[in-house]
Amino acid sequence: MKAAKPAGYLASTRAPRYSILFALPLLLAYEALAWGLGQGETAAVRNGADVLLKSMFGLVGGEHGLTIFTAVLLGTGTVLVIRDVRRHGMPSARVFVGMAIEAVGYALLLGVVAGALTQFILTGRLWMAQGGAGPALSVPVQLMVSLGAGIYEELLFRVLLVAGLDALAVRVFGWKPLGAGVFAAGLGALIFSAFHYVGPFGDPWQLGSFTFRAVAGLLFSGLYLLRGFGITAWSHALYDVFLTLGR
Numbered sequence: 001m002k003a004a005k006p007a008g009y010l011a012s013t014r015a016p017r018y019s020i021l022f023a024l025p026l027l028l029a030y031e032a033l034a035w036g037l038g039q040g041e042t043a044a045v046r047n048g049a050d051v052l053l054k055s056m057f058g059l060v061g062g063e064h065g066l067t068i069f070t071a072v073l074l075g076t077g078t079v080l081v082i083r084d085v086r087r088h089g090m091p092s093a094r095v096f097v098g099m100a101i102e103a104v105g106y107a108l109l110l111g112v113v114a115g116a117l118t119q120f121i122l123t124g125r126l127w128m129a130q131g132g133a134g135p136a137l138s139v140p141v142q143l144m145v146s147l148g149a150g151i152y153e154e155l156l157f158r159v160l161l162v163a164g165l166d167a168l169a170v171r172v173f174g175w176k177p178l179g180a181g182v183f184a185a186g187l188g189a190l191i192f193s194a195f196h197y198v199g200p201f202g203d204p205w206q207l208g209s210f211t212f213r214a215v216a217g218l219l220f221s222g223l224y225l226l227r228g229f230g231i232t233a234w235s236h237a238l239y240d241v242f243l244t245l246g247r
Contacts, residue, residue, distance in 0.1 A: 007088070013099050014228030016080035017091045022099050022230030024077075026151045026237055033144035047148025048199055049156040103231050106223060107238035114219060118212045142244045150237025153192070157217065158224040158232060162188040181225075189217030 012018055034046055057072075058065030085091070137145070162184045169180035193213035197205045224232040 009095060009098060010227075012088075012095055013102075013231060015084050015088065016077075017084040017088065018095055018099065019228040019230035020077045020081050021091060022096060023151060023233045026147055026233055030144060030147040030151055033140070033147065037141055037144055047145050047152050048195060048202075049152035050148050053152060053156055099231050100234070102227065103234035103238055106227075106231070106235035107242060110216065110219060110235065110239045111243070114212055114216045117215045118208065121211055121215070122208060139244065143241060146240030146244055147237050149240050150233045150235075153195075154220065154224065154229060154233040154236055157188055157192045157195075158221060159229060161191065162221050162224070185218055185221040188221060189214045192217035192220075 007015070013022075030047070030050075034050075054066055054069050057069040061068040165184035165187055166180050169175040169183050170177065173180075175183065193210050193216075196213055197203055197210070203209060220232055220236060223235060
């Protein structure tokens with residue numbers, strides 16, 4: 001099959017051959033760290049979205065749930081990448097470099113923008129949570145969870161939840177695309193924020209931190225729609241990593 005004419009940088013980076021392959025090292029790094037740190041007190045520590053997704057497959061597949069999840073995740077990604085490569089040709093290393101620069105830039109800007117918007121919404125109230133509810137985690141474990149936030153929270157809350165809510169609004173409610181998108185992004189951001197207060201490692205609920213995370217969820221949704229999954233996943237992961245290293 002003859003390869004199609006290459007698209008521009010902005011369009012190409014959202015295509016599976018770039019977006020999925022760019023996110024793959026993030027997935028591998030998280031799983032490798034989770035496996036390496038899975039001893040003693042840290043054995044049960046995983047990113048919450050990771051646990052939720054795999055538990056859902058466990059309910060369906062029982063003891064084979066994890067195998068089914070892995071097969072679906074890697075199989076779907078492989079099919080999408082191969083199909084995209086056949087249509088548009090092999091990816092370019094220079095594009096991946098540009099995506100990495102973008103992700104670092106977005107990660108550095110996220111806290112500033114989300115913080116300013118949160119302060120505006122709350123008219124000056126304190127918007128950052130002071131500590132978490134769960135037990136203190138070592139820096140390597142925090143880094144592992146941060147990487148998992150990038151890959152699994154974006155997969156759950158942007159790829160599945162926001163896209164699902166958007167499809168529901170369009171196909172069931174009959175809404176126009178703009179209204180459906182606003183509804184999906186808004187509700188998805190609230191659910192994304194609330195998720196951080198669930199479970200033994202969840203933070204204590206505070207209006208400021210909840211608002212900040214909801215705003216961040218909206219920003220991630222916008223970034224996902226504009227720049228695709230790979231850049232959004234790395235932006236989220238790097239933001240959390242920078243936050244961990246800066247403490």
